[in-house]
Amino acid sequence: MSLLKEAQQLLDKLKTAHKKNDWPAGKAVLGQLRIKLIQLPAVPPNTGFSSPTAQQELLLARDVYEHAVLLALKSQDEAALESSFTQLKTFYADTRSLLPAAPQEWMFAGLDLLRLLVANRIAEFHTELELLPAEGMAAPHVVSAVQLEQWLMEGAYNKVLAAGKSLPPECSFAVEQLSATVREEIASCAEASYSSLKLADAQVLMMMTSKMELEQFAEQHGWAIEGDLVHFYRAAAADANAEQHLRLINQSLLYAKELERIV
Amino acid sequence: MVQEQAAAAGANDAAPPAKDAEQQQPKPFSVKEGMQGIITLLEKAVKTKETRLLMGRLMRQTAMVRKHMTASDLVAFINTYLPKDSNSAGFLKGYVMQDGDTAPMEDDATAAGDAGDGADAGSALGPSQLPEVELYMYLLLLVNLLDRKQFAQAREVADTAVGLLQQHNRRTLDAIGARIYFYYSWAYECTGALADVRSTLMAAHCTAGLRHDAVGQETLLNLLLRNYLAYNLYDQAEKFRSKAQKADTWRVPGQYCRYLYYLGTIRAIQLEYTEAKEVLQQASRKAPTCAHGFRVACNKWLILVRLLLGEVPERVEFSAPGMRTPLAPYFELTCAVRSGDLAQFRVVSEKFAAAFRADRTTNLITRLQYNVIRTGLRRINLAYSRISLKDVAEKLALPSAVDAEYICAKAIRDGGIDAVLDHAGGFLATRELTDLYSTNEPQAAFHERIAFCLNLHNEAVKAMRFEPDAHKRALAAANGGKEQMSVEEIARAIEEEEDDM
Numbered sequence: 001m002s003l004l005k006e007a008q009q010l011l012d013k014l015k016t017a018h019k020k021n022d023w024p025a026g027k028a029v030l031g032q033l034r035i036k037l038i039q040l041p042a043v044p045p046n047t048g049f050s051s052p053t054a055q056q057e058l059l060l061a062r063d064v065y066e067h068a069v070l071l072a073l074k075s076q077d078e079a080a081l082e083s084s085f086t087q088l089k090t091f092y093a094d095t096r097s098l099l100p101a102a103p104q105e106w107m108f109a110g111l112d113l114l115r116l117l118v119a120n121r122i123a124e125f126h127t128e129l130e131l132l133p134a135e136g137m138a139a140p141h142v143v144s145a146v147q148l149e150q151w152l153m154e155g156a157y158n159k160v161l162a163a164g165k166s167l168p169p170e171c172s173f174a175v176e177q178l179s180a181t182v183r184e185e186i187a188s189c190a191e192a193s194y195s196s197l198k199l200a201d202a203q204v205l206m207m208m209t210s211k212m213e214l215e216q217f218a219e220q221h222g223w224a225i226e227g228d229l230v231h232f233y234r235a236a237a238a239d240a241n242a243e244q245h246l247r248l249i250n251q252s253l254l255y256a257k258e259l260e261r262i263v
Numbered sequence: 264m265v266q267e268q269a270a271a272a273g274a275n276d277a278a279p280p281a282k283d284a285e286q287q288q289p290k291p292f293s294v295k296e297g298m299q300g301i302i303t304l305l306e307k308a309v310k311t312k313e314t315r316l317l318m319g320r321l322m323r324q325t326a327m328v329r330k331h332m333t334a335s336d337l338v339a340f341i342n343t344y345l346p347k348d349s350n351s352a353g354f355l356k357g358y359v360m361q362d363g364d365t366a367p368m369e370d371d372a373t374a375a376g377d378a379g380d381g382a383d384a385g386s387a388l389g390p391s392q393l394p395e396v397e398l399y400m401y402l403l404l405l406v407n408l409l410d411r412k413q414f415a416q417a418r419e420v421a422d423t424a425v426g427l428l429q430q431h432n433r434r435t436l437d438a439i440g441a442r443i444y445f446y447y448s449w450a451y452e453c454t455g456a457l458a459d460v461r462s463t464l465m466a467a468h469c470t471a472g473l474r475h476d477a478v479g480q481e482t483l484l485n486l487l488l489r490n491y492l493a494y495n496l497y498d499q500a501e502k503f504r505s506k507a508q509k510a511d512t513w514r515v516p517g518q519y520c521r522y523l524y525y526l527g528t529i530r531a532i533q534l535e536y537t538e539a540k541e542v543l544q545q546a547s548r549k550a551p552t553c554a555h556g557f558r559v560a561c562n563k564w565l566i567l568v569r570l571l572l573g574e575v576p577e578r579v580e581f582s583a584p585g586m587r588t589p590l591a592p593y594f595e596l597t598c599a600v601r602s603g604d605l606a607q608f609r610v611v612s613e614k615f616a617a618a619f620r621a622d623r624t625t626n627l628i629t630r631l632q633y634n635v636i637r638t639g640l641r642r643i644n645l646a647y648s649r650i651s652l653k654d655v656a657e658k659l660a661l662p663s664a665v666d667a668e669y670i671c672a673k674a675i676r677d678g679g680i681d682a683v684l685d686h687a688g689g690f691l692a693t694r695e696l697t698d699l700y701s702t703n704e705p706q707a708a709f710h711e712r713i714a715f716c717l718n719l720h721n722e723a724v725k726a727m728r729f730e731p732d733a734h735k736r737a738l739a740a741a742n743g744g745k746e747q748m749s750v751e752e753i754a755r756a757i758e759e760e761e762d763d764m
Binding site: 122123124126127128129130131146150153154155156157158159185186188189190191192193194195197198201205244248251254255258261262 | 495496497498501532533534535626629630632633636665666669670671672673674675676682683684685686687703706710713714717720721
């Protein structure tokens with residue numbers, strides 16, 4: 001009993017730390033809470049025991065994991081985010097039959113999808129998506145994440161950036177990374193499709209706010225700026241040749257080896 | 264050979280017409296003979312420790328017996344071939360009796376009489392002490408219950424069978440054990456409790472690996488993959504598959520086909536379409552002709568993967584015999600993608616939403632939207648040498664010219680279309696087509712085909728088996744006209760020689 005009460009007190013402390021965006025304090029409290037959670041009999045992985053306060057313990061544990069995720073989001077700590085999301089997801093999966101469903105489960109699912117999307121882990125994004133049932137797919141966060149992925153794939157980057165600006169506050173971690181990713185993508189598309197572009201147009205295309213930014217960007221990518229135009233070079237031809245030669249040699253050797261084997 | 268393996272794969276078998284003519288005779292008779300044959304086979308195989316015999320012939324004969332077996336037959340066999348006092352006999356008979364046929368009670372007497380005659384008339388086969396025979400009876404009962412759709416009871420029988428199986432460590436039990444696990448998993452699947460089975464299957468898989476039980480390992484690997492995929496746990500399935508011990512060559516072709524199919528679906532979800540297509544094509548080719556449902560499922564995924572890769576499947580594939588109805592939604596989908604019409608695509612996907620959800624391909628189909636746009640772009644690109652971006656937006660039903668510009672840029676970068684954008688003028692211009700034969704494309708296409716043929720040759724060589732008595736025949740041929748001399752003749756010949764000298 002007292003264990004539960006202590007855990008509850010710690011959780012309250014965690015919540016206040018979260019409100020104040022105090023990451024170090026929150027982390028400390030979280031550490032203590034995790035130890036308490038292991039001691040509680042009804043929380044997985046201790047599913048062998050049943051206790052009278054099982055429901056409360058499970059609800060408490062769920063709260064803890066959710067706040068862990070939110071704290072990690074605020075502090076932009078990648079490693080902590082990854083581990084806390086994994087814990088939360090396994091917890092949801094394990095206790096699906098034991099606890100009433102919580103609507104915020106889908107919010108967290110959507111956040112997870114968004115995180116995978118901006119990190120460009122598209123394969124994992126899709127495997128996660130497969131796991132969601134129909135009601136999960138209808139939740140607003142999930143829907144926006146899926147929509148973003150589609151736009152990214154189609155190449156409608158202007159829509160992506162516009163949507164990025166209108167995301168809810170929890171997703172603020174994503175916006176910066178999203179714009180960076182999008183800009184890179186636009187840059188590589190532009191390289192492939194335009195031979196040259198006016199500076200002003202290039203700026204609008206890549207949604208940059210100032211000329212300086214554009215010039216820095218051009219430096220990074222090896223584009224030449226001449227007067228009013230930006231020239232995109234395609235310098236990959238030479239390497240391609242060498243690769244081709246190597247490939248042909250490999251293929252011929254393979255044929256020779258296999259034909260020799262035929263008795 | 265192919266048909267026999269179909270039976271081994273547990274698919275709906277098509278009993279060869281010759282056998283049917285034979286079985287026009289009173290059915291119990293040939294079933295009894297079949298059973299006798301099987302028991303003889305089992306005993307011989309165990310004595311000579313010949314496991315290959317078990318796998319092939321046993322499964323074939325089981326398939327033939329399965330169709331005609333009735334409850335009374337089963338009781339008769341249990342009485343004849345299992346020792347009277349074993350626990351299994353009582354347990355199994357209990358389940359057979361539960362069937363609700365009133366007939367067994369009467370037929371029991373006659374059946375017992377027949378069994379007695381049969382046993383005397385045939386070889387002197389009595390109750391057998393082999394665990395193989397015992398577990399084989401379990402297998403027969405399981406199969407029978409499943410055929411009659413009595414899933415709850417099948418589940419219980421399967422539980423006991425698996426428990427019994429785990430007490431033994433005999434290689435001759437591998438084949439039967441693998442089948443028992445298969446039906447065990449199926450019984451649970453039909454009762455909707457597949458998740459419960461996972462830990463048992465996993466433990467069994469580890470044990471099979473330790474004991475070098477190749478057949479068991481393969482079957483259990485596939486069963487576990489199926490388990491994970493049934494719950495959409497693609498991530499876990501992939502992790503398991505990559506870490507699981509697999510033999511270099513697969514013993515059972517049916518299991519190999521299944522493995523390829525599961526692998527193909529995992530790859531398709533993970534966006535690795537080239538590999539998925541290769542694997543699914545292999546699965547579809549290696550599957551026996553009677554495994555109809557399997558091929559339909561394979562083809563559905565194959566069509567989707569090909570659409571996602573940007574190629575359009577041929578119309579011929581959709582009208583193959585027996586495939587037309589199940590593949591009809593996919594055919595309409597292909598038409599929509601081919602025409603590059605986004606509105607029509609949406610209509611089609613709504614229309615067949617239920618079918619797609621049943622096939623679990625809904626997410627893949629949402630991914631196809633991009634392909635529709637790309638195909639539309641490609642058509643425009645081929646038709647026009649220069650077209651303004653505004654017109655492109657109109658044709659593709661995109662909201663604005665700016666969107667169209669971004670989308671075109673991305674398509675160009677991905678290699679979907681071969682063109683250049685002009686921002687100032689606001690149009691899309693096609694680059695001149697180069698002569699394809701002066702590039703490396705033909706070489707690449709040839710290489711694919713050559714590699715495939717060489718691979719085929721190598722696999723055929725590996726699959727060859729020598730006849731066990733071939734060397735004896737060769738020896739006899741070498742000795743030719745020479746008679747074999749007996750020992751005495753040789754002794755006399757030597758004496759004669761000595762005399763001569």
